[in-house]
Amino acid sequence: xxxxxxxxxxxxxxxxxxxxxxxxxxxxxxxxxxxxxxxxxxxxxxxxxxxxxxxxxxxxxxxxxxxxxxxxxxxxxxxxxxxxxxxxxxxxxxxxxxxxxxxxxxxxxxxxxxxxxxxxxxxxxxxxxxxxxxxxxxxxxxxxxxxxxxxxxxxxxxxxxxxxxxxxxxxxxxxxxxxxxxxxxxxxxxxxxxxxxxxxxxxxxxxxxxxxxxxxxxxxxxxxxxxxxxxxxxxxxxxxxxxxxxxxxxxxxxxxxxxxxxxxxxxxxxxxxxxxxxxxxxxxxxxxxxxxxxxxxxxxxxxxxxxxxxxxxxxxxxxxxxxxxxxxxxxxxxxxxxxxxxxxxxxxxxxxxxxxxxxxxxxxxxxxxxxxxxxxxxxxxxxxxxxxxxxxxxxxxxxxxxxxxxxxxxxxxxxxxxxxxxxxxxxxxxxxxx
Numbered sequence: 001x002x003x004x005x006x007x008x009x010x011x012x013x014x015x016x017x018x019x020x021x022x023x024x025x026x027x028x029x030x031x032x033x034x035x036x037x038x039x040x041x042x043x044x045x046x047x048x049x050x051x052x053x054x055x056x057x058x059x060x061x062x063x064x065x066x067x068x069x070x071x072x073x074x075x076x077x078x079x080x081x082x083x084x085x086x087x088x089x090x091x092x093x094x095x096x097x098x099x100x101x102x103x104x105x106x107x108x109x110x111x112x113x114x115x116x117x118x119x120x121x122x123x124x125x126x127x128x129x130x131x132x133x134x135x136x137x138x139x140x141x142x143x144x145x146x147x148x149x150x151x152x153x154x155x156x157x158x159x160x161x162x163x164x165x166x167x168x169x170x171x172x173x174x175x176x177x178x179x180x181x182x183x184x185x186x187x188x189x190x191x192x193x194x195x196x197x198x199x200x201x202x203x204x205x206x207x208x209x210x211x212x213x214x215x216x217x218x219x220x221x222x223x224x225x226x227x228x229x230x231x232x233x234x235x236x237x238x239x240x241x242x243x244x245x246x247x248x249x250x251x252x253x254x255x256x257x258x259x260x261x262x263x264x265x266x267x268x269x270x271x272x273x274x275x276x277x278x279x280x281x282x283x284x285x286x287x288x289x290x291x292x293x294x295x296x297x298x299x300x301x302x303x304x305x306x307x308x309x310x311x312x313x314x315x316x317x318x319x320x321x322x323x324x325x326x327x328x329x330x331x332x333x334x335x336x337x338x339x340x341x342x343x344x345x346x347x348x349x350x351x352x353x354x355x356x357x358x359x360x361x362x363x364x365x366x367x368x369x370x371x372x373x374x375x376x377x378x379x380x381x382x383x384x385x386x387x388x389x390x391x392x393x394x395x396x397x398x399x400x401x402x403x404x405x406x407x408x409x410x411x412x413x414x415x416x417x418x419x420x421x422x423x424x425x426x427x428x429x430x431x432x433x434x
Contacts, residue, residue, distance in 0.1 A: 023424075023425055023428040023429050023433065024367055024425070026130065026134070026136075026424055026425065026428055027130075027421055027424070028123075028126045028127065028130055028417060028420045028421050028424050029126065029129075029130065030413065030414075030416070030417030030420075032126065032129075033122060033123065033126045033416060033417060033420055034413050034416060034417070036070065036122050036125075036126075037114060037115065037118065037119065037122050037416065038114070039066065040063055040066060040067075040106070040114075040118050040122065041114040041118075043059050043062045043063045043066065044057075044059035044060075044062075044063075044108065046111060046407055048111070048407040048408075049407050049408065050108075050111050050112055050113055050114070050406070050407025050408070050409070051108045051112045051113060051114055051118075051407075052108060052109075052110050052111065052112065053106065053107060053108045053112070054107055054108065054109075054110065054151070054153055054154040055107040055148060055149035055150075055151065055152075055153070055154050055155055055160075055188075056084060056107075056148070056149065056154070056155070056185070056188035056189060056191070056192055057107075057154070057188075060106055060107055060192075061191075061192060061195045063106045063118075064086055064106070064146075064192075064195075064196065065195075067086065067088070067106070067121065067125065067146065068086075068088075068196075068199075070125060070129075071088040071125060071128075071144075074128070074129045074132045074133065075132055076088050076089060076090055076125075076128055076129070076132060077089045077090075077091065078199060078200075079199060079200040079201065079202065080193070080196065080199050080200070080201050080202075081165070081201060081202050081203060081204045081205075082171060082189075082201065082202075082203055082204055083148055083160070083161050083164040083165060083171055083189075083204040084148035084149075084161060084189050084192050084193075085145060085146065085147055085148050085161040085162075085164075085165060085204065086106075086145065086146040087143050087144070087145050088124075088125055088128060088143065088144040088145075089128075089141050089142070089143045089144075090128040090131055090132055090137075090138065090141065090142045090143075091137075091141055092137065092138045092139050092140040092141045092142065092431065093137050093138070093139055093434045094139045094140060097139055097140035097141070097209070098140060098207055098208055098209035098390075099140055099141035099142065099143050099206075099208050099209065100138070100140055100141070100142045100143065100208065100209055100210055100211075100212075100427060100430055100431045101143050101145055101208050101210070101211040101212075101386070102120070102123075102124035102127065102142070102143070102144055102145070102211065102212045102213065102214070102423065102427055103120055103121050103124045103143075103144050103145035103146055103147065103213065103382075104117045104118070104119065104120025104121050104124075104146070104147065104150070104213055104214070104215055104381070104382065105117035105118070105120070105121065105146055105147045105148075105149075105150035105151070105161075105382065106118055106121055106146045107148075107149055107150060107151050107153075107154075108151060108153075109151055109153050109405045110153055111405075111406065111407050112151070112405060112406075112407070112409070113403075113404060113405070113406060113407060113408070113409025113410070114409065114410075115216045115399065115404075115409055115410070115411045115416075116215075116216060116218065116404050116405065116409060117150055117151070117215070119214060119215060119216055119397075119411065119416065119419075120213050120214045120215050121144060121145075121146045123214040123416075123419060123420040123423050124144035124145070124214070124423070124427075125144045126420050126424075127142070127144075127420065127423055127424045127427050127428075128142055128144055130424060131428065131433075136428070136433045136434075137433065137434045138428070138431035138432060138433055138434070139431060139432035139433075139434060140209060140431050140432070142427060142431050143208075147159070147161035147162045147165070147382045148160055148161030148164075148189075149161055149185075150162070150381075150382055152240075154179045154180075155174075155177050155178075155179055155185050155188075156177065156240070156242070156309065156345055157240060157345040157346045158346070158380075159346075159380070159382055159384070159385065160174050160185070161204075161382070162382035162384075162385040162386065163385055164204045164205075165204045165205050165385070166205070166385040166386065166388070166389055167205060168385055171204065175189065180293070207390075208386075208389070208390050209390060209391075209430075210354070210357065210390050210391045210392065210393075210430055211383060211386035211387075211389075211390060211391075211392040211393075212357065212361075212392070212393050212394070212395065212423060212426055212427060212430075213381060213382065213383040213386075213392075213393075213394045213395070214394070214395045214396075214397070214419050214420065214422075214423045215381060215394060215395070215396060215397075216396070216397055216398070216399040216404060216409070216411050217230055217375075217377075217396040217397065217398055217399055217402070217404075218378070218379045218399060218402070218404035218405070219378050219379070219399075219402045219404075220401065220402030221373070221375050221402075222373060222375070222396060222397070222398040223398040223399070223400065223401070223402065225373050226371060227371045227372055227373035227398070228365070228370045228371050228372070228397065228398065228415055228418050228419075229361070229362075229365040229370050229371070229372040229373070229395060229396070229397065229418065229419065229422055230372070230373055230374075230375050230394075230395065230396025230397070230398075231358050231361045231362045231365070231372055231373065231374045231375070231393075231395075231396075232353055232358075232374075232375065232376070232377050232383075232393065232394035232395070232396055233352060233353060233358065233374050233375065233376050234350060234351050234352040234353055234376055234377065235350060235351055235376070235377040235379075235380055235381060235383070235384050236313055236314060236315040236350050236376060236377065236378055237313065237314060237315065237316075237317050237320045237348060237349045237350040238311070238312070238313045238320075238346060238348045238380050239312045239313075239320060239324045239344065239346060239347050239348070240309065240310060240311050240312070240344075240345040240346040241309070241310040241312070241327065241328075241342055241343065241344055241345060242307065242308070242309055242310075242342075242343045242345055243270070243307070243308045243309075243310060243331055243340065243341070243342050243343075244305070244306070244307050244340070244341045244343070245263040245266045245267055245270075245305065245306040245307075245308075245335060245338045245339070245340050246263060246304065246305055246338055246339045246340075246341075247260070247261030247262055247263040247266065247302070247303070247304050247305070247337070247338040247339075248260075248261045248302070248304050249296065249301055249302060249303075249304040250262075250301070250302035251300070251301070251302070252299075252300040252301060252302060253300065255302060260302050261302075261304075261337045261338050262302050262303060262338070263294070263295075263303045263304055263305050263306040263338055264294055264303040264306055266306065266334070266335050266336075266338040266340070267292065267306040267308060269334040269335075270330065270331050270334045270335065270340075271289055271308075273330045273333070273334050274287065274289070274310070274327060274330055274331075275287065277326065277330060278312065278323050278326060278327055278330070281319070281323060282319070284314055284315055284316070284319075285312075285313070285314050285319075285323065286311070286312070286313040286314070286378065287310075287311075287312055288310070288311040288312075289308055289309070289310055290309055290310075290311055291308060291309040292306065292307070292308045292309075293305075293306070293307045293308075294306050309345075310327065312324060312327065313378070313380075315350060315376060316350075317349050317350055320349075320350075324344075324347075327342075328342050348380060348384060351384055351387045351388070352387070353383070353387060353392055353393045353394065354387075354391035354392055354393055356391065357391050357392070357393035357426070357430075358374070358393055360393075360426050360429065360430070361393060361395055361422060361426055362374070364421075364422045364425035364426050364429075365422055367425065368418070368421055368422065368425070370418050370422065375396070377394065377396070379404070381394065393426075395419050395422050395423055395426070396419070397411060397415040397416065397418065397419035398411065398412070398415055399411050400412070
């Protein structure tokens with residue numbers, strides 16, 4: 001894992017202490033934050049109580065409208081970039097100071113929950129709203145951001161917006177990516193921008209002083225420990241792949257088994273080998289085949305094509321690389337008589353977060369009498385791509401049963417407010433207040 005970045009805080013220690021005293025009495029409006037989360041949960045609401053608000057969809061456009069309306073009502077400034085990231089800004093007193101960023105994402109899984117991603121955006125917006133209504137002006141701009149396509153459920157890979165912002169991927173290349181219906185990212189992005197013709201727009205990427213992201217844990221550690229605040233030390237590494245198997249169509253009633261080039265049968269062999277070998281490597285590995293498409297997907301036709309998506313994670317970079325190579329070899333070994341093509345989509349090594357920001361989060365939790373715990377994030381987040389650019393950190397709150405990416409995902413209102421209060425303390429102290 002990469003070492004945590006050194007702190008780059010221009011304020012001397014005695015000013016840090018003074019600022020902590022100044023901001024200690026600040027609190028977010030917990031009822032308003034909860035109401036906003038529940039309002040956003042109705043945009044793309046599913047019958048089972050979850051959310052289907054996928055990237056660059058009509059539902060996400062509606063969520064943008066709501067967030068922008070809330071922001072503008074508080075005198076905040078909304079803007080976007082060519083990559084479809086949304087920025088809400090509270091202007092600072094020093095135009096030369098690097099801005100402070102906080103946020104997450106508004107898109108969800110097809111059967112997602114009410115809190116994943118959107119909590120970080122709503123919490124950041126709440127921090128800006130509190131500062132604005134209290135008449136507290138930060139020295140630098142404080143910016144709430146909603147990154148484009150973090151989930152990768154409609155368009156793969158995920159984290160497109162933060163990767164483009166960070167210069168990890170090229171916008172021109174990602175504009176050509178298609179969803180299952182054949183719609184390109186470029187077409188969907190153009191529709192998003194057309195829906196907000198008056199919104200100021202700029203090129204992706206700009207210098208910033210620090211980034212702090214609030215999020216539900218998406219795991220069981222905090223709840224099991226009785227901790228309200230997670231001080232995230234880093235994010236484990238992740239690789240994703242698209243595996244395509246090609247065979248031949250055939251009549252299910254006439255083609256002999258020995259003569260078949262059955263893409264689904266090849267998938268079954270490969271899946272069995274991968275789960276046994278990769279999935280059983282050790283207790284820390286996370287291996288998932290999360291998507292499978294079959295063609296022609298007809299009951300009496302031998303499948304000629306299968307496309308699967310694989311998600312592989314491990315906190316040890318060396319182990320992750322070894323397993324990735326092993327994965328490709330197993331796919332090639334078990335595909336015959338079909339052809340196989342393995343395409344890497346994401347190769348994200350583990351990263352550490354800024355030590356000084358971790359200390360600030362822990363100190364804020366202590367001042368607020370909130371039990372905290374340091375832990376590694378098992379899930380990936382946009383903060384991964386901010387960490388190489390500036391001091392970055394994450395604030396976790398528990399989610400019931402550790403459940404996420406599911407319609408029954410849940411976070412307690414008290415925890416939602418607690419995490420946002422910690423975020424408020426950290427951002428206010430970092431930004432300075434006039």
